[in-house]
């Protein structure tokens with residue numbers, strides 16, 4: 001029990017860190033992000049821990065802003081794709097066989113195309129910007145969770161206690177709500193949290209490649225791709241700190257995901 | 272009311288016939304024993320009688336009609352394996368509530384302690400769980416009970432206690448009971464008549 005409380009505490013602490021970064025970024029005064037040529041090209045120091053760039057922009061502020069954008073995009077995209085995954089997975093597992101076949105085919109199809117290619121195509125089709133990236137990430141990332149949910153549903157449907165519930169006169173809706181969805185809940189939450197880092201990295205990747213967010217947005221992908229040009233000029237800090245921050249956020253999410261797994265699924269943990 | 276299995280034959284995919292042409296019936300208020308060695312198909316026949324499995328040949332009739340597909344099945348099975356009959360993620364109170372309101376006198380008589388109600392199935396022994404799957408079917412909607420080896424996990428005293436509760440219940444409510452067991456002596460003690468599933472029934 002003590003270990004459990006520790007885990008929960010660690011999860012809450014990590015979520016708090018992420019929330020603070022997101023809030024600071026969202027509430028940030030736009031002035032902080034403005035160019036100020038008086039202070040351009042400052043190396044990391046106490047006042048500017050991440051340094052400033054060739055236009056005199058505070059890199060720490062830009063990084064926090066960029067991370068908060070990534071977190072918001074990641075949150076929306078993961079929720080949408082996790083909900084899609086559960087709906088599609090549950091439908092595939094409970095509907096007649098032909099529905100299952102079609103959905104299985106759809107899952108395989110989307111899975112078969114490399115995420116980045118599909119993301120770029122969708123971003124193109126919907127138009128660049130936050131909306132395109134969100135839609136792109138949501139429609140590409142639901143497949144693996146959907147497949148997992150489907151196989152779980154197919155398995156649990158054959159459990160004796162489900163058949164027994166029917167003999168007790170319970171409707172399919174009742175069984176879905178009281179037996180199947182609670183069984184899927186841990187999977188859903190873990191899947192959701194683990195989708196997050198994927199979503200964030202893909203957002204950064206398409207943006208870096210120039211297909212994602214427009215250049216005026218201080219997204220991590222933009223910061224990194226701009227900084228690339230100055231790397232050879234010795235401005236290592238422009239890319240290093242934002243890059244490391246991105247990796248740190250991703251690791252924080254992985255950390256939450258694996259801890260939630262241990263807390264939420266004591267049933268599987270016991271077996 | 273009358274529950275009958277007529278000309279029942281059954282085989283699983285890829286197996287021989289477990290039994291062929293079985294006729295078994297039970298009337299309201301009657302206690303019928305179903306006795307056979309283990310592996311002879313008692314649990315399978317129990318599932319068929321309660322509508323969990325479809326017989327390969329023959330049919331199960333309740334007052335001459337097929338068992339209902341929807342709603343509360345008047346023929347309830349207490350399965351041999353309680354741990355498979357209960358959702359491991361549900362608290363025991365919710366397990367009971369799924370069948371209807373809880374009769375606290377009844378669960379007490381059957382030996383369920385009240386603080387078990389807040390536990391999960393993994394926190395109870397097989398015998399303790401079995402009392403829940405018994406209690407669950409003892410309600411006014413049940414007209415026939417198929418009790419599949421319900422006492423094998425219990426010590427002799429608890430066995431007697433639970434059979435007493437069940438027999439009192441079926442007598443009071445005029446319920447038909449099929450007591451499935453490999454224990455001939457138990458069957459002889461509690462049943463009005465006994466149906467033996469023999470080697471000759473096997474395919």
Ligand SMILES: Nc1ncnc2c1ncn2[C@@H]1O[C@H](COP(=O)(O)OP(=O)(O)O)[C@@H](O)[C@H]1O
Pocket residue numbers: 283284286289307308309310311312313314315316
């Ligand atoms: N799902 C199944 N598929 C194939 N064979 C099965 C299945 N369930 C049970 N059997 C076999 O059917 C036979 C009868 O099983 P069962 O009805 O459980 O017998 P009993 O309850 O009398 O011990 C056994 O030999 C068992 O191995």
Ligand SMILES: [Mg+2]
Pocket residue numbers: 313314315351419420
């Ligand atoms: Mg058996």
